[in-house]
Amino acid sequence: MGEFELISHYFAAAPCAQGGEGVALGIGDDCALLDLPAGEQLAISTDTLVAGVHFPDACDPLLLGQRALAVAVSDLAAMGATAIAFTLALTLPDVGRNWLAGFAEGLGRMAGRCAISLIGGDTTRGPLSITVTVFGRVPTGQALRRSGAQPGDLLCVGGDLGNAAGALPLVLGQRSAPADVAQPLLDHYWAPLPQLRLGEQLRGLASAALDISDGLLADCGHIAKASGVALQVDQAQVPVSAALLALLGRDAALHAALTGGDDYVLAFTAPQAALASLVQPYHVIGRVLPGKGVVLRDEHGQDITPQQRGYQHFGQTV
Numbered sequence: 574m575g576e577f578e579l580i581s582h583y584f585a586a587a588p589c590a591q592g593g594e595g596v597a598l599g600i601g602d603d604c605a606l607l608d609l610p611a612g613e614q615l616a617i618s619t620d621t622l623v624a625g626v627h628f629p630d631a632c633d634p635l636l637l638g639q640r641a642l643a644v645a646v647s648d649l650a651a652m653g654a655t656a657i658a659f660t661l662a663l664t665l666p667d668v669g670r671n672w673l674a675g676f677a678e679g680l681g682r683m684a685g686r687c688a689i690s691l692i693g694g695d696t697t698r699g700p701l702s703i704t705v706t707v708f709g710r711v712p713t714g715q716a717l718r719r720s721g722a723q724p725g726d727l728l729c730v731g732g733d734l735g736n737a738a739g740a741l742p743l744v745l746g747q748r749s750a751p752a753d754v755a756q757p758l759l760d761h762y763w764a765p766l767p768q769l770r771l772g773e774q775l776r777g778l779a780s781a782a783l784d785i786s787d788g789l790l791a792d793c794g795h796i797a798k799a800s801g802v803a804l805q806v807d808q809a810q811v812p813v814s815a816a817l818l819a820l821l822g823r824d825a826a827l828h829a830a831l832t833g834g835d836d837y838v839l840a841f842t843a844p845q846a847a848l849a850s851l852v853q854p855y856h857v858i859g860r861v862l863p864g865k866g867v868v869l870r871d872e873h874g875q876d877i878t879p880q881q882r883g884y885q886h887f888g889q890t891v
Contacts (some may be wrong), residue, residue, distance in 0.1 A: 580617070580694075593689075593690040595609070600690075615710060618645060622640075635682075640764065642705055643766065645705040646689060646769070649772070650767045652709070653711055653712060653715060653716055654772065661703070687769065711776070711797070722861045726845075729843065730852065732811045734833075735833050737833065739816070739836060755816075765838075768784075768839045775851070778850065785837065786836070796840070805869075811873045812830075831879070
């Protein structure tokens with residue numbers, strides 16, 4: 574199968590490639606064209622997933638298609654942007670029809686859940702890697718940023734943490750668990766749903782925000798540095814799911830929630846008064862203080878900040 578036949582059969586004909594709001598021209602020309610309403614800015618982000626680094630070499634292509642798009646769209650949520658479109662650059666060691674059909678189906682499922690359209694991309698031969706570039710729109714001047722947190726703000730997250738880290742040994746076949754424990758964790762790992770509605774609601778409310786990909790403590794460090802403040806995380810307030818507790822026990826579950834990464838849940842700071850108008854669920858887990866860095870405190874107020882705070886490419890952990 575040639576490149577153009579591959580694109581036409583598996584991607585250009587997919588429902589998610591038939592255009593949508595904001596897409597003036599999709600697949601088929603040298604460039605796609607996007608329309609932006611007056612008074613809005615374009616938000617753009619790119620994510621690359623590499624076999625053996627970001628996902629196991631052998632995995633279900635449908636699940637991989639879901640995950641590849643979800644982790645990229647999560648960056649739009651972190652900026653408070655409304656999703657418009659995405660491109661896909663796919664490098665394949667060979668052309669397997671069953672693999673492509675499964676991957677395209679998973680990609681389309683997540684595109685439907687996020688209301689985002691496929692508008693182009695590229696295919697090449699080589700070691701398996703997936704690069705997704707997402708495009709969103711946000712009212713001018715209202716994009717959420719990592720800078721802006723102020724002393725006195727509360728530190729919040731948009732949901733349970735640590736589920737993906739708990740799922741990883743299940744994904745790798747290193748351990749097993751009953752279905753009622755394993756499935757919620759695996760669902761979060763393979764199909765994390767970007768918190769687009771929460772991001773949109775945080776426009777004008779949050780002082781700073783990002784999505785948690787490398788671990789809560791590590792990513793909170795980005796807000797602290799960009800904002801020139803300190804963030805205090807209260808361990809007792811960090812939300813963990815019943816499934817994660819059942820799999821790991823409380824201590825290991827909290828460690829996964831604090832440092833595990835791959836959550837794709839929003840972390841944000843906001844004045845307490847601003848949170849009263851927030852409709853989407855959230856958890857207050859700490860506060861913003863004068864100073865710098867991130868500190869983790871136990872229920873007695875003692876500093877228990879671990880050395881390992883999350884994942885970092887090339888350096889491995891931070």
